[in-house]
Amino acid sequence: MWEIFSYSFMQRGLIVGNVIGLIAPLIGVFLNLKRLSLIGHTISHVALAGVALGIFLGVYPVPLALLVAAAAALGIEKLRQVGYQGFAELALAIILASGMGLATILISLSDSNVAVYSYLFGSISLVTPGDLQIILPLGAIIGLGVFIFYYGFFFLAFNEKEARLAGVPVDIFNIIFMLMVAAVIAFSMRIIGGLLISSLIILPVAAALQVARSFRGTVVFSMLFGVLAVNSGLIISFYRDLAPGGTIILSSVIILLLTFMIKGGRSIWKGWNFQPDKEGGVRNG
Amino acid sequence: MAVNKVIEIEDLYFAYEEDWVLQAINLEVEEGEFLAFIGPNGSGKSTLLELILGFIKPQRGRVRILGQSPQNFSARGQVGYISQKARDFNPNFPATVEEIVGANLYPEMGFWKILNRELRKKIDRALTLVDMEKFKKKPIGRLSGGQQQRIFIARTLVTEPRLILMDEPLIGVDQEAQGDFYRVINQLHRQLGITIILVSHDLHVISRQVNRIICFAGGKVHPHCAGEFDYNDYIRQAREEDKLLIPRHEHGE
Numbered sequence: 001m002w003e004i005f006s007y008s009f010m011q012r013g014l015i016v017g018n019v020i021g022l023i024a025p026l027i028g029v030f031l032n033l034k035r036l037s038l039i040g041h042t043i044s045h046v047a048l049a050g051v052a053l054g055i056f057l058g059v060y061p062v063p064l065a066l067l068v069a070a071a072a073a074l075g076i077e078k079l080r081q082v083g084y085q086g087f088a089e090l091a092l093a094i095i096l097a098s099g100m101g102l103a104t105i106l107i108s109l110s111d112s113n114v115a116v117y118s119y120l121f122g123s124i125s126l127v128t129p130g131d132l133q134i135i136l137p138l139g140a141i142i143g144l145g146v147f148i149f150y151y152g153f154f155f156l157a158f159n160e161k162e163a164r165l166a167g168v169p170v171d172i173f174n175i176i177f178m179l180m181v182a183a184v185i186a187f188s189m190r191i192i193g194g195l196l197i198s199s200l201i202i203l204p205v206a207a208a209l210q211v212a213r214s215f216r217g218t219v220v221f222s223m224l225f226g227v228l229a230v231n232s233g234l235i236i237s238f239y240r241d242l243a244p245g246g247t248i249i250l251s252s253v254i255i256l257l258l259t260f261m262i263k264g265g266r267s268i269w270k271g272w273n274f275q276p277d278k279e280g281g282v283r284n285g
Numbered sequence: 286m287a288v289n290k291v292i293e294i295e296d297l298y299f300a301y302e303e304d305w306v307l308q309a310i311n312l313e314v315e316e317g318e319f320l321a322f323i324g325p326n327g328s329g330k331s332t333l334l335e336l337i338l339g340f341i342k343p344q345r346g347r348v349r350i351l352g353q354s355p356q357n358f359s360a361r362g363q364v365g366y367i368s369q370k371a372r373d374f375n376p377n378f379p380a381t382v383e384e385i386v387g388a389n390l391y392p393e394m395g396f397w398k399i400l401n402r403e404l405r406k407k408i409d410r411a412l413t414l415v416d417m418e419k420f421k422k423k424p425i426g427r428l429s430g431g432q433q434q435r436i437f438i439a440r441t442l443v444t445e446p447r448l449i450l451m452d453e454p455l456i457g458v459d460q461e462a463q464g465d466f467y468r469v470i471n472q473l474h475r476q477l478g479i480t481i482i483l484v485s486h487d488l489h490v491i492s493r494q495v496n497r498i499i500c501f502a503g504g505k506v507h508p509h510c511a512g513e514f515d516y517n518d519y520i521r522q523a524r525e526e527d528k529l530l531i532p533r534h535e536h537g538e
Binding site: 216217 | 366
């Protein structure tokens with residue numbers, strides 16, 4: 001049972017996986033509530049263009065992926081504010097299409113499809129000590145950032161216009177937040193995979209929304225479910241020799257299904273124990 | 286003591302592209318007033334609120350709010366605003382009443398942006414003022430329309446404002462809740478001396494509640510609801526739009 005902990009590559013995989021399992025859902029809460037769930041998907045696809053460019057130029061691709069991801073994130077924000085207010089998904093689709101076009105050309109120009117493949121699907125068992133040195137400070141920065149900007153980001157997710165009026169520096173906060181999203185995706189790509197990181201941004205939050213009754217609760221449950229999915233996924237994939245990224249995602253899906261059941265059970269229980277609400281006016285939900 | 290002017294508008298013009306919405310508007314609001322902006326759809330009531338709040342800029346003229354320009358306004362906590370769309374949020378948004386009200390205290394949270402004990406007391410006080418302290422831990426989406434409206438009032442009260450602007454706060458709120466709403470608002474006006482501006486269609490009820498009515502018609506404001514403001518026309522349109530209200534008598538001060 002404890003064999004998994006005896007390999008140093010798995011120890012590193014578990015550490016990095018847990019950090020990503022915490023920060024991806026953490027930023028995911030704010031993203032999903034801003035109705036930008038598919039941003040992870042968009043940015044990770046666009047970041048692939050950066051990866052392909054790096055491989056094409058023969059340099060370490062992550063910084064380029066970060067640069068392209070940041071540009072895409074800011075591009076989405078600009079389009080959302082200026083051209084397509086109220087149509088956030090259109091901004092996502094425009095950036096996704098542009099990024100994919102660019103990535104396809106750059107991938108076809110570069111020789112190494114294997115390297116691109118590893119950024120698409122990740123390789124958590126190949127985490128190097130160098131990766132640890134990047135992911136651990138990133139985790140700390142994102143955690144601290146969300147802690148400091150928590151109420152500001154919360155207000156932005158709830159109502160941007162009123163946040164502005166209340167004195168929240170909305171434009172700056174949107175940029176800071178989008179850069180945080182880009183950083184989490186670019187740095188997580190090589191480990192979890194560009195195609196899979198967006199699932200860790202969405203699924204644990206979707207599960208938390210089923211059980212939490214407050215915003216703080218949603219944040220805590222999201223991170224809890226993220227960590228649970230990463231650890232169960234890694235352990236199962238290790239002993240069953242399955243693809244780690246896919247196993248982590250399927251674990252998140254199972255957690256989500258369990259929360260549906262818990263919520264369903266809760267309302268049946270409420271139905272059995274129904275008593276008219278003494279406070280009046282509060283809907284039974 | 287000299288009377289403080291909380292809002293001063295001089296010779297203001299505003300157009301959306303080619304269409305003039307407001308022309309040559311002059312208006313002063315004194316501290317402690319409770320007034321209503323009344324008028325048909327598209328008469329510029331909400332636009333004037335947005336100009337006062339600095340969301341949009343006039344083409345010409347001057348707006349001062351608490352003696353400052355709305356664009357460079359620094360005393361955000363002193364002005365509360367409840368938009369027409371305040372209750373238009375996703376009812377599944379996972380936030381408690383306490384979290385929603387607390388978010389307005391953002392500028393007071395200090396560097397670490399924490400709701401300390403003093404700020405939590407402010408939340409309790411604001412909820413008590415609207416008689417909603419029992420609902421502090423409830424998810425906002427589970428409350429009725431009238432209760433949500435009170436939470437949005439509490440949200441503006443938490444920063445202890447001198448002025449509250451409300452844009453059509455009673456759309457979609459039932460009669461009983463409307464009565465509660467006016468009771469709360471009147472109390473805030475009388476006991477705390479807060480200046481209140483209410484944009485409304487409901488001329489009949491409003492006339493019994495407020496100190497002063499400003500009527501909007503033909504791109505102008507009519508301090509005594511006279512001139513171009515055609516009361517009968519207004520009533521007809523409001524009826525057609527099913528937004529009325531029982532007509533009573535000609536209004537004036």
